[in-house]
């Protein structure tokens with residue numbers, strides 16, 4: 001029996017690939033920016049520059065939420081439902 | 085109609101596969117989830133910095149601390165001492181001569197190596213990466229340190245050397 005999902009997957013076999021690549025690239029971008037923030041905050045904490053630390057912390061949290069929210073769009077693994 | 089392969093294998097069996105190839109395999113979905121976790125950890129770390137500096141602010145030095153006798157440190161010499169506070173910080177007392185005394189934190193602002201005073205060149209030197217500081221102001225003359233050395237004020241009374249926090 002074939003359903004809508006299956007015919008979609010057959011018509012666009014690259015869709016999962018592209019979605020996953022896009023999501024992973026975005027995640028890597030987020031994590032890179034967060035590392036940058038953390039590095040800056042560590043440097044500036046020494047200088048008692050609290051404003052910078054707060055700004056980067058808020059930005060970092062926003063990126064973390066964005067990353068979790070991105071997981072919603074992870075495509076389901078294509079089910080191996082070929083008939084024998 | 086055959087059932088889906090994944091649904092037939094219970095979860096615990098997926099976690100302990102027989103084939104080594106399956107055990108070391110990281111799918112792209114797992115990788116994406118790992119990245120998300122990393123992102124969360126970084127955010128937590130960044131928040132921790134803020135919380136730490138808000139909840140446990142560093143206390144400035146209070147009062148005068150006796151260090152040593154004036155006669156103990158000859159001209160052009162330096163003397164190491166520590167002050168116990170919320171943490172123990174090593175300091176360097178320098179006799180520049182002509183009654184000029186200075187006290188600096190001994191930790192280099194670059195990577196926390198111990199700095200030493202060199203009277204022959206009239207500069208404070210960090211031996212680790214050749215950073216040089218002005219022994220009067222603590223400003224960076226040369227090298228990788230990003231900030232001047234933190235300074236204490238030196239007071240001499242009746243032949244005894246005291247230090248206290250600056251501009252108090």
Ligand code: FES
Nearest residue numbers: 192194195210215
């Ligand atoms: S630690 Fe002092 S110059 Fe690098």
